[in-house]
Every structure is written in C-alpha cells, then in structure tokens.
Amino acid sequence: MRKLIGRSQRKYSAIAVIVFGISSFGFTGLDKHPDSKDSKVKVIKDEVKPMPVYGHWRNFTTKDGLPSDKAYCVRIDGDRVLAGTHDGLAVYENGKWKTYTTKDGLPHNGIVSIDVSELTGDVWIGTLGGLSRWSGGKFENFSQLNSGMPNDLVYCVICDGKDVWVATGGGAGHYDTYTKEWEIFTEKNAPMHEPWTYGVSAGDGKIYIAAWGGGVIEYTTKTKKFKDYTDPDGEMEIDLLPDDGPVHDITTGTTWGDGYLWVSSYFGLCSYDGAHWKGYFDHDSGLASNFINFVRAKGPVVFICSDKGLSTTNGKSWVTYKKNDNNSDGMAIVKNYGRIDDSTPNKTTKEIPMSPSISHNFIIGVDEDKDVLWVATSSGISRGELLK
Amino acid sequence: MKTRYFLLTVLILLILNPNSKLSAQEKQQNYGKAPDEIFPYDKFVKPYKYHFLVPLQFYGAGREKLAPKDLTEVRVGFLGPLSGSVMVPQGKQMLQGATLAMEEANKNGGYKGLPYKLMIHNDVGLWGAAANEVVKMDDEKVWAFVGSIDDIVSHVALRAALKLEIFMVCTGDPDPTFTETNIPWTLRVISDDRQGIYSLVHQIYLKDGHSRIAVIRTGARYGRVAFKIFSENATRVGHPPVIEERFTDGETDFKTQLERIMVTNPDAILVWGNAKESALILQQMRAIGLKQPVYGSDRMVNPEFLKIAGNLAEGVVTTCQYNPESDNSKYKAFKTNYMKRFNEEPDVFAAHAYDGMNLLISAINKVGLNRVLIRDILTDRKTFQGFQGVTGKIVLDQSWNEIRDIFMAKVENGKFAFMPAPPLDMKERATIKTGTY
Numbered sequence: 001m002r003k004l005i006g007r008s009q010r011k012y013s014a015i016a017v018i019v020f021g022i023s024s025f026g027f028t029g030l031d032k033h034p035d036s037k038d039s040k041v042k043v044i045k046d047e048v049k050p051m052p053v054y055g056h057w058r059n060f061t062t063k064d065g066l067p068s069d070k071a072y073c074v075r076i077d078g079d080r081v082l083a084g085t086h087d088g089l090a091v092y093e094n095g096k097w098k099t100y101t102t103k104d105g106l107p108h109n110g111i112v113s114i115d116v117s118e119l120t121g122d123v124w125i126g127t128l129g130g131l132s133r134w135s136g137g138k139f140e141n142f143s144q145l146n147s148g149m150p151n152d153l154v155y156c157v158i159c160d161g162k163d164v165w166v167a168t169g170g171g172a173g174h175y176d177t178y179t180k181e182w183e184i185f186t187e188k189n190a191p192m193h194e195p196w197t198y199g200v201s202a203g204d205g206k207i208y209i210a211a212w213g214g215g216v217i218e219y220t221t222k223t224k225k226f227k228d229y230t231d232p233d234g235e236m237e238i239d240l241l242p243d244d245g246p247v248h249d250i251t252t253g254t255t256w257g258d259g260y261l262w263v264s265s266y267f268g269l270c271s272y273d274g275a276h277w278k279g280y281f282d283h284d285s286g287l288a289s290n291f292i293n294f295v296r297a298k299g300p301v302v303f304i305c306s307d308k309g310l311s312t313t314n315g316k317s318w319v320t321y322k323k324n325d326n327n328s329d330g331m332a333i334v335k336n337y338g339r340i341d342d343s344t345p346n347k348t349t350k351e352i353p354m355s356p357s358i359s360h361n362f363i364i365g366v367d368e369d370k371d372v373l374w375v376a377t378s379s380g381i382s383r384g385e386l387l388k
Numbered sequence: 389m390k391t392r393y394f395l396l397t398v399l400i401l402l403i404l405n406p407n408s409k410l411s412a413q414e415k416q417q418n419y420g421k422a423p424d425e426i427f428p429y430d431k432f433v434k435p436y437k438y439h440f441l442v443p444l445q446f447y448g449a450g451r452e453k454l455a456p457k458d459l460t461e462v463r464v465g466f467l468g469p470l471s472g473s474v475m476v477p478q479g480k481q482m483l484q485g486a487t488l489a490m491e492e493a494n495k496n497g498g499y500k501g502l503p504y505k506l507m508i509h510n511d512v513g514l515w516g517a518a519a520n521e522v523v524k525m526d527d528e529k530v531w532a533f534v535g536s537i538d539d540i541v542s543h544v545a546l547r548a549a550l551k552l553e554i555f556m557v558c559t560g561d562p563d564p565t566f567t568e569t570n571i572p573w574t575l576r577v578i579s580d581d582r583q584g585i586y587s588l589v590h591q592i593y594l595k596d597g598h599s600r601i602a603v604i605r606t607g608a609r610y611g612r613v614a615f616k617i618f619s620e621n622a623t624r625v626g627h628p629p630v631i632e633e634r635f636t637d638g639e640t641d642f643k644t645q646l647e648r649i650m651v652t653n654p655d656a657i658l659v660w661g662n663a664k665e666s667a668l669i670l671q672q673m674r675a676i677g678l679k680q681p682v683y684g685s686d687r688m689v690n691p692e693f694l695k696i697a698g699n700l701a702e703g704v705v706t707t708c709q710y711n712p713e714s715d716n717s718k719y720k721a722f723k724t725n726y727m728k729r730f731n732e733e734p735d736v737f738a739a740h741a742y743d744g745m746n747l748l749i750s751a752i753n754k755v756g757l758n759r760v761l762i763r764d765i766l767t768d769r770k771t772f773q774g775f776q777g778v779t780g781k782i783v784l785d786q787s788w789n790e791i792r793d794i795f796m797a798k799v800e801n802g803k804f805a806f807m808p809a810p811p812l813d814m815k816e817r818a819t820i821k822t823g824t825y
Contacts, residue, residue, distance in 0.1 A: 151516035170516025379449035
C-alpha cells in the first residue's frame with residue numbers, strides 16, 4: 001500500500017480524512033436524537049417492539065352497503081365501527097352496514113370526524129354542517145346559531161373526559177358537558193396567528209390544536225395556559241432545518257402517544273418529545289408522502305394518512321401500505337430505520353405483497369384497536385388484521 | 389497531482405459518508421421569482437427542504453364519476469363580499485366581472501346547450517362564513533367556484549374546498565400565503581403581493597435610492613402579511629424599515645401614528661391599506677409637514693384614492709397587477725362591454741373575475757362535468773399556461789400562483805400612469821438619497 005501511495009499523497013489523504021471526520025461530526029451533531037443520554041424526557045427505548053404489520057385486508061364500498069365511497073373518518077367503538085362518509089354516517093355491526101342521515105336527525109350528511117366519550121359512551125360527530133351528540137339513539141345537534149360553537153364545519157372532534165373539543169374553520173371550541181357551556185379560542189384569545197383550526201388532540205393533560213398557519217397550540221387543561229410552537233425559520237417556501245421545530249406552520253393534525261406529540265402537515269411530519277423536535281419527509285424516511293391528511297397515535301405507533309398511502313412508524317422503523325395502480329393488490333413496505341441519517345447499521349427496505357391491499361391510496365382517516373385496523377379512503381373503507 | 393489526490397480522496401469519502409444524504413435539497417429555481425439576493429437564508433445556508441418547486445398532484449378518487457344526465461343547468465359558484473363588509477364595492481365589481489363572463493358564455497351556447505348558472509354566495513356573515521358557504525355550494529352541486537378578495541375568507545374557503553373537492557379559482561386575494569398552503573384545488577389569476585413588494589423594494593431602495601423607510605399599514609391580515617414580506621426583503625437589501633405604524637380599517641385620524649413617523653425623519657413612507665384610509669393618511673401626512681415621497685399598495689389604484697387625495701396624490705408610486713389603460717383589443721372590448729352592461733368602469737377585481745370565470749368555463753367545456761377532471765386540466769400548467777385574459781397572459785408557477793410581470797403605477801396629472809415593472813435586479817444600486825424632509 002505504501003508503495004502504491006507516496007508520502008505526500010498519504011499526507012493529503014490524511015488531511016482529507018480529518019476534514020471528513022469533522023464534516024461527519026457536524027452532520028450528526030446537527031441531529032440530536034431524542035434518545036440521546038442528556039434528554040430529560042421520556043424516550044423510546046432501544047428494546048421497542050417491532051412495528052406491527054397488518055394484512056388480510058377486506059374492503060367495503062357502496063356495493064357492501066356504504067352510503068358513499070368517499071370516506072372521511074373511521075372510529076372503532078367496541079364491537080362496532082363508525083364511519084363518516086360524504087353521504088352519511090355508516091355503522092358496521094354484526095357484519096352489516098347501517099346508514100344514518102339527516103333524515104335520522106343528523107345536522108348534515110357529510111360526516112368528517114367522530115369520537116367516542118370514554119366517560120359516557122356518547123358518540124360525538126363532527127359534520128360539514130354542525131356537531132352532533134349521538135346518545136340514547138338520539139342526535140342532539142349543535143350549530144353556530146343554537147350554541148356557542150365557533151363554526152359549523154367541524155374538521156375534528158375529540159372527547160377528553162367531560163370535555164369536548166372541536167377544530168373548525170372559525171376557531172377551536174371547547175364544550176363542557178357538565179356546565180353545557182362553550183368557549184371559543186381564536187387569534188383574539190389564544191396565540192394563534194389566524195382563527196382557523198384543523199385538528200385537535202388530547203394527551204398528558206394537554207390539548208394540542210393544529211392551527212392552520214399557526215403551527216401547534218398547546219393548552220394545559222389544569223392551568224388554562226397556552227403555548228405555541230411554530231416553524232422557527234418563519235418562511236413558507238422552505239424548511240431551514242429539519243429538527244428545529246414543526247416542519248411548517250400550516251398544520252393539518254396532531255396526535256399524542258407514548259410521550260410523543262406527532263404533528264402532520266402538507267409539508268411533512270414531525271414529532272416532539274417535550275424537548276426535541278424531529279422532522280420526517282418522504283425523501284429521508286419511510287413516509288409515503290409529505291401531504292398528510294390526518295394522524296392518529298396508538299401507543300408508540302403513529303398512523304399517518306397521506307395522499308399516497310398509509311404510513312406507520314414508531315420513529316425507529318416504518319411500514320407503509322400502498323395499493324397498486326392497476327389492480328386491487330398492493331404491498332407493505334417495511335423500512336428498518338427511522339430516518340436516513342439515524343444510526344441503524346444496515347438500513348433495509350422490504351416489500352411484503354398484499355392481496356388484496358387497502359381500498360385506495362388517498363387515506364383520510366384511520367383507527368386501530370385490538371389488533372384490527374380500519375382505514376377511511378377516498379374510495380372505500382378497509383379493514384386489516386395484525387399479521388402474527 | 390497532490391491536489392488531484394486530495395480532491396479524489398475527499399470525493400470518495402463524501403460518497404461513502406452516510407450522512408451526506410441528509411444534506412440540503414438542491415434548489416431548481418427560486419420560488420415566487422425571488423432574486424437570489426433576497427431569497428430567505430440563501431446567503432448563509434441552503435435550506436434542508438424547498439417547497440413549491442414541483443406542482444402537487446391530487447391522488448384521490450373521483451375521475452371515474454360520470455356526469456349526471458338529468459341536468460338543466462351547469463352551476464358555478466361565486467364567493468365574494470356582497471354585504472356587511474368595507475369591501476362590498478370591490479365585491480360588486482368582482483360579481484359583475486364574473487357575471488359578464490358567464491353571460492357571454494351562455495350567448496355562445498353554454499355547456500353543450502345547457503346554460504351556466506352563477507350560484508352567488510356572500511362571504512361575510514356569521515364568523516367563518518366562507519366555510520359554511522362552500523359547504524352550501526357542495527350541497528348545490530356546483531362544479532367549481534370563483535372567490536374571493538379578503539385573505540381570511542379565501543383561506544377558510546380553500547380549506548373547505550379541499551375537503552369537498554371543489555376547485556376554487558382565486559380572482560381577488562393577493563395574499564401570498566393563499567397558494568402557499570400547498571392545496572392542489574386552487575389556482576390564482578391575480579398576481580400576489582410578493583410580486584408587488586419585490587417591485588416596490590426594487591423601486592424604493594435600488595432605483596430611487598432611499599434607505600430609511602417608514603411604514604404605516606393596516607392592522608388587518610392584508611397589512612400584516614405584506615409588511616412581513618416587505619420588511620424581510622428591505623432588510624435583505626440592507627435597509628430594514630425604521631418604523632412600523634398600524635391603523636384599523638375604517639380609522640380616520642392618523643395623527644398619533646404620523647407624529648411618531650415624523651420623529652424618525654424617514655426618506656420615504658410606505659402606506660399599506662385600502663384606498664380610503666391611504667388617501668386620508670396622505671392628506672394628514674402633508675398637513676403635518678411630512679413631505680417625503682409616498683409609496684403604497686395596489687389598493688391605491690382606485691378612483692376613491694384619487695378623489696379623496698386630490699392634488700396631494702401627485703407622485704405617489706405603487707404597483708398594479710395589470711394595466712388598466714392597456715391598448716390590448718381584448719381588454720378594450722371587455723371594458724366597453726362591461727361599461728355597457730353595468731354603467732361603470734371595471735376595476736381590478738372585475739377584470740380578474742372576468743378572466744377567472746372565463747378560465748373556469750373553458751376548463752369545463754374541455755373536460756366536462758367532473759370536479760376532479762376540471763381540477764386536473766386547470767392545474768396541468770400546459771392547457772391554460774399562457775391563457776390570454778383581458779388582464780394579460782396568465783403565467784402560473786408550481787403552486788399555481790400567478791407570477792406574470794406586473795406594472796408600476798405613478799400618479800401624474802391627476803391619474804395613474806402605468807409602466808411595466810422593471811426586471812428585478814437586486815444587484816442594481818442607486819446612489820443612496822438621504823436628507824431632511
């Protein structure tokens with residue numbers, strides 16, 4: 001070797017190696033991973049469970065009894081499944097779909113969001129034309145005109161104990177089911193840049209509002225204090241650094257699970273562990289697409305509804321479900337790393353064929369319970385089971 | 389030889405470096421026609437991710453849906469301020485422009501013999517009314533819609549348009565963030581404030597040589613977003629504004645703000661607001677002895693501004709998204725027909741609504757009655773790229789924002805004179821003008 005490379009060449013190579021070392025340190029230094037030793041917050045431990053993979057897909061459309069193929073949301077409620085479609089609420093029970101519409105008392109047929117109160121079992125339904133509480137077989141409807149709700153287009157509804165939260169085009173709303181009073185949060189009384197909101201979630205004693213143009217608004221329920229998180233670069237056309245905060249100020253959803261807040265946008269995904277943000281894009285991770293309609297975390301796993309398939313991750317690895325363009329089959333794409341720069345030694349991508357696959361790649365809603373996954377898509381609803 | 393070995397080794401190591409994949413994304417061209425000199429952070433670091441470089445596609449279902457066979461009319465929506473807003477005069481002009489385009493289309497046979505029908509919605513009512521109005525349009529089964537002027541209204545409407553998958557042609561809202569939402573269900577036929585502000589920055593600092601600019605602007609979102617862009621770009625050319633003062637739409641006494649501006653002794657003053665407030669500010673500015681050159685937003689290009697400001701308007705410089713004095717035969721015909729039909733001159737909102745509605749009708753005539761296909765053809769950046777409207781040639785960027793060259797406007801002899809805005813060359817430097825006014 002010494003004969004092949006002369007002394008001076010070895011000297012220059014050595015300088016190059018040092019430059020390389022410094023540059024490598026610089027790259028990794030930029031990305032402080034949440035599970036670094038000095039992290040003061042809960043972290044995903046190394047011995048995380050492998051990512052679940054779902055299969056044995058069964059798809060439902062109008063041919064199977066759905067009121068519309070265009071499904072906005074899905075929620076598992078014990079032995080039944082509630083699905084929101086453009087033309088009504090569909091309830092799957094004992095192997096059959098039953099539809100509820102305005103004729104049954106709903107305020108609008110477009111059902112955009114559904115949640116079930118753990119406290120009372122009441123079903124809260126966000127529609128294109130108001131909010132409804134389905135209780136004891138009756139629909140009790142809330143609108144701008146008959147209540148203090150901020151706007152009739154309810155993009156997201158969640159239950160948090162006795163409280164119900166909605167994200168609407170006219171602000172976030174909080175309904176106390178005990179006092180029957182509404183509070184409205186907009187840019188006038190909360191650190192939002194704009195009045196419109198799109199997503200809301202609860203976790204760890206906090207409410208996380210996806211504020212369109214205002215990043216994430218955190219509301220601590222005990223202290224009633226707000227805090228906002230926005231993209232530090234302050235520019236719409238770029239993301240300066242992937243881990244400096246939310247990847248963009250225009251957020252579409254939030255969800256909290258296992259110590260992590262996950263935030264979706266039409267520009268990528270990010271997570272926050274209470275101290276560090278981490279961004280994920282389609283070019284540096286297993287994320288199917290940066291255009292994300294909705295997110296829902298279940299424990300350490302987050303389900304990401306994108307326009308090019310359903311992605312799932314625990315921050316350490318990914319599984320993405322995609323349907324083929326030309327037939328009903330598809331695949332689960334498994335990546336054994338969280339992001340392209342993480343420390344996984346042998347990064348691999350594996351494709352597991354699925355026949356059939358999910359109903360459509362444009363995913364709008366998702367829910368998981370007891371190893372069963374339900375997916376609302378632009379064309380039909382899919383049910384998958386955990387593959388053992 | 390030594391250098392060759394050094395470079396070769398570095399190259400090999402960089403290729404092997406697993407972290408090199410996390411390096412910044414390559415930029416193809418600047419978003420919004422921003423010159424390199426003013427692109428955010430460009431002088432210091434390459435951003436990790438550039439947005440709006442590639443048009444987003446819509447991957448949802450719906451292209452297979454067949455048109456209904458029992459239609460008696462083809463419904464197209466209109467969303468604008470028609471009552472309960474200071475923008476009602478502009479909303480009326482916008483409605484008239486859209487109406488004229490639709491009436492002409494119907495004279496030419498409508499859609500395969502079916503008449504087009506305008507489904508008119510007022511966007512000012514209940515809080516967040518725009519969202520509710522778009523839902524109503526979905527219930528009415530409109531195929532697409534034009535709207536609106538106010539930026540909050542437009543944002544709220546666009547989010548609902550995505551959910552309901554109804555294409556929105558924006559004809560009056562110049563808020564840059566509107567198309568920066570990355571929603572593939574809209575396009576804008578009016579140039580945004582980014583283009584106007586780049587031209588103003590160029591004119592004020594580089595061409596006219598000012599360095600100390602005071603800004604007085606509306607506290608509404610229209611002023612907030614514009615000031616952010618102006619301030620950032622003024623700073624990037626080396627001259628952050630010396631003071632920013634705000635007022636509320638409808639305010640008539642600006643003494644407090646102007647006195648604070650006077651203390652800073654600026655070289656020039658930028659006024660950003662609606663026509664009436666801008667004119668009143670100009671009057672009160674001159675009354676207290678502020679003689680500096682005045683620049684302003686495109687909303688000054690309005691008869692109301694000239695009427696209230698009178699002679700004081702002489703020399704005021706602003707921008708305009710089109711040339712209202714154009715000799716273009718298409719524009720002249722539109723102007724004649726508009727005046728004949730509505731007995732008044734068209735304004736910027738009327739002209740762009742006319743273009744937006746014509747674009748929409750052309751799209752429907754080409755692909756038929758399917759919302760997704762209407763979206764597809766309007767956003768393919770081929771079929772309608774270069775569409776010749778009465779306001780000029782429509783040039784859409786990757787986020788479907790109108791980025792054609794705009795016009796500078798200067799008040800001369802009691803009326804606005806229009807000239808093409810010069811190409812943005814931020815390297816150009818004029819002699820800095822300083823002095824006491």
